[in-house]
Amino acid sequence: MSIKSKVSEQEWQTRVNLAACYRMVAHYGWDDLVFTHISARVPGPEHHFLINPYGMLFEEVTASSLVKVNLAGEKVMESEFDINPAGFTIHSAVHEARENAKCVMHLHTTAGVAVSTLINGLEPYSQQSLFALSSLSYHDYEGVALNPDEKSRLVADLGDTNFMILRNHGLLTCAETIADTFLAMFILQRACEIQLQAQATHQPLIPIDERILAAIRSQASEVTKNAGGALAWPGILRKLDRMCPKYKE
Numbered sequence: 001m002s003i004k005s006k007v008s009e010q011e012w013q014t015r016v017n018l019a020a021c022y023r024m025v026a027h028y029g030w031d032d033l034v035f036t037h038i039s040a041r042v043p044g045p046e047h048h049f050l051i052n053p054y055g056m057l058f059e060e061v062t063a064s065s066l067v068k069v070n071l072a073g074e075k076v077m078e079s080e081f082d083i084n085p086a087g088f089t090i091h092s093a094v095h096e097a098r099e100n101a102k103c104v105m106h107l108h109t110t111a112g113v114a115v116s117t118l119i120n121g122l123e124p125y126s127q128q129s130l131f132a133l134s135s136l137s138y139h140d141y142e143g144v145a146l147n148p149d150e151k152s153r154l155v156a157d158l159g160d161t162n163f164m165i166l167r168n169h170g171l172l173t174c175a176e177t178i179a180d181t182f183l184a185m186f187i188l189q190r191a192c193e194i195q196l197q198a199q200a201t202h203q204p205l206i207p208i209d210e211r212i213l214a215a216i217r218s219q220a221s222e223v224t225k226n227a228g229g230a231l232a233w234p235g236i237l238r239k240l241d242r243m244c245p246k247y248k249e
Contacts, residue, residue, distance in 0.1 A: 003064040006077075010043040015063035017178040017233075018050050018103075019247045020240050024182065025107065026058035027243070030189060032108040033057070036170070037087040040103045040178055041095060047071050049095060051088060053081030062249045071096055086144050093151035094158060094174055101174035103181040111192035112171035121165055122191060124208040125198055129191040130216040132184075137161040141168040163188050179229030182236070 004012050018040045025031050025038070034055055042048040050066040052058070068077040073088040091104045115122055121138060122129055139157040142150050158164055162184055164172040171192070173184035198205055240247055 008043070012063065014040055014042060014178070015050060015066050016248050018066060019061050019063045020237055021103075021105070021178050021182050022052060022058040022061040023240055023244060023247045024236055025105075025185075028186075028189075030107050030109045030185075031058040035084075035087075036107045037084065037091060038103070038105045038178075038181075039088070039091040039095065042068060046076075047095070048076055049091070051083050051091065053079070054084040054087075056081070059244075062247055064249055089148065089151065090154065090172070093154050094172075096151075097155040097158070098160075098174065100176050102176050103178045104172065104174045105181050105185050106166075106170060106172045107185065107189075108170040109189055109192070111196055112165070112189060113169065114196055115192040116165045116167050116169060116171070122188075123195055123205075124210075124213060125205055126191055126194040127208075128187050128194060130208060130213050132163045132188045132191050133213055134216045135161045136163045136165065139164060139166045141166065175229070177229060179233035181229070183229035183232060 003015075007015070018038060021038050034052075034057060037051055039049050039051045042050060048068055048070055050068055052061055053065050053067055056065060065081065067075060067079045067081050067083050069083060069088065070076050071092050073083060073085055073092060075083075087106070090106055094101045094104045122132060122136060124130060124133055137158050139154050142153070158172075158174075162173060162175055164174075166172060171185065171188055173181050173188060175181040175184055
């Protein structure tokens with residue numbers, strides 16, 4: 001019996017969107033072999049989540065291969081695959097603390113890790129940086145995320161923000177939807193890339209005035225027509241349908 005026939009229509013759509021998210025991360029070269037994760041809450045009253053099968057490349061993830069787990073990282077649906085316990089430590093902490101964090105993405109991109117090592121972190125050098133800086137937090141490095149005690153500190157540092165830079169580690173975004181979470185990561189990653197390229201010129205840089213930063217949240221809603229990530233997501237799915245339609249299987 002197929003996975004699709006065993007789950008609700010709402011869960012299947014979440015599976016398709018999450019698989020698409022994994023494929024797009026691979027497409028942009030943001031993946032780190034099998035060592036980062038994107039998780040999404042399954043619609044419904046249970047606190048169940050979908051996450052990638054440990055050992056599968058992001059470009060291989062499909063809707064059916066995603067593993068359904070509870071907040072303890074225990075499988076709640078039969079699957080031939082396991083998950084990465086270190087990876088879910090971070091994700092479960094955010095999901096448990098934030099009801100509005102339906103999707104959590106954590107990546108080790110080269111640009112993201114590089115900016116995470118800088119004393120000043122992300123700087124207001126680009127328009128892209130402003131969207132992230134309007135809701136950005138930092139979390140200090142504590143080693144590989146295997147210690148459950150780190151959860152409370154990570155959640156405290158995250159607060160109500162949607163963008164996080166994990167020092168010496170990478171980037172994290174979270175939001176109500178998979179589309180919003182992907183868009184947030186796209187913006188944060190692009191801001192890091194722009195900053196590093198600008199700094200590499202070794203020329204004086206012009207920071208954006210703080211008064212503009214203060215108004216950026218309302219402007220962000222105007223730019224996306226209040227649709228957030230949903231404005232670009234249908235186009236992303238069409239792109240995947242052309243490139244690798246098997247993500248929906």
